[in-house]
Amino acid sequence: MRPRGPLAAEALGFAAAGAAAYAVDLALFVWLRGPGGFGPLTAKALSFLAACTVAYAGNALGTYRRRPPAVSRARQYGVFFAVNLAGAVVQLLCLACSHYLLGLTTPRDDVISGAGVGMALATVLRFWGTRTFVFGAATARDERAPAAGG
Template sequence: MHRLIREGLKFAAVGGMGYVVDIGLFNALLFSGGEGPLHDLPLVAKTISVTAATIVTYIGHRAWTFRHRTRIKHSRGYPLFFLFNGIGLGIALSCLWFSRYVLDLSGPLADNISANVVGLALGTLFRYWSYRTWIFPANARPTTRTSTDVPASSNAA
């Protein structure tokens, strides 16, 4: 339980850095100077900001949060990490889309609540589960052998 709490706190710290990158870039793209460069394209702005945050969080999680867990190859880890972040992004985009285009709510407060509070919270729960399960799995077996272990190839007759 202690390890899970420590891991959760590290996940939150790295996620916090990603969150700052995400909301900072999202708001700069939408609202800097009143109307940002992507003011009329909130879904594009969110996609760009989440992509930047994903790069930051992958590095942090691999180097710190889950460093004690089994490491899968980069060739498998990167695609999975980006796939699961893509699903998390889809969750946030769905919330932002629903708020903007179904409820007709727009502006800094509405966009940030839908994308960066509701959408991000739901996406984070999904990402934490998927990272622990698929990208940084727990060791299924100890990596050290004891003196009582007998190699499978030695058959004493």
Template structure:
């Protein structure tokens, strides 16, 4: 028997700290699904953005159009797969909230693109290239926007349905 304050063997029938582990596993599953949906939407966004640029569209217009199309795809994937067990009682409100939050995410990506293309590109013309636009808008902007989207979708759009998941509350396991 170990002395007080020392570590000893854990009895085989002792309860496991399942609360935190279960929440982390659930969060990892959720983030994986969100990531898969996001990867598909990102691919669609990237392809459409570059097609529009090659067709002569203005940079910010091309990014806006490609993001709106990718957002529609992401809503469908997240609504019916990632958070299919969440509270889905007001689809129109959910769809609207999703798009408002995604517009903020779009704003983040557009800000990164505008700072690079129009701000820094004024001093370094290489930042006005298609490759630089892809790095600024598609990689940097999308990465920062994705972090915001994951948090905001969980918090405001696809909240856990407490009727179906009695152990979950509106504050768990959300990111705060």
């Protein structure tokens, strides 16, 4: 099934890059915490950095490949990292509000607020921030370009 329209194709590409980044984040975190012997915060920081790099590469070389960078790739990656960091803060804020302000303290509550609601809100923020600040708004030329795979 092909996406209908440029925004749908963009969202699909963004989701694919995000899924790959999530897999890297999870696998690397588990390895660093186990056989790697790292503490939880160091392991998470390293896996987050690796996941951001994978997501950036997927978006720069895939989803937004037709948009030439307006700034250097290094600066573009820095902005991308900042957008992803803001998404992580959103997830943490959802968890903190649910756990400490609303008193929803069971492990299930934490998963729902952090990995459910927080992830959904963070994904919306990341998509908007990535297309707005990192790769710029679509131009008329981009909208006329054929979607990936067709």
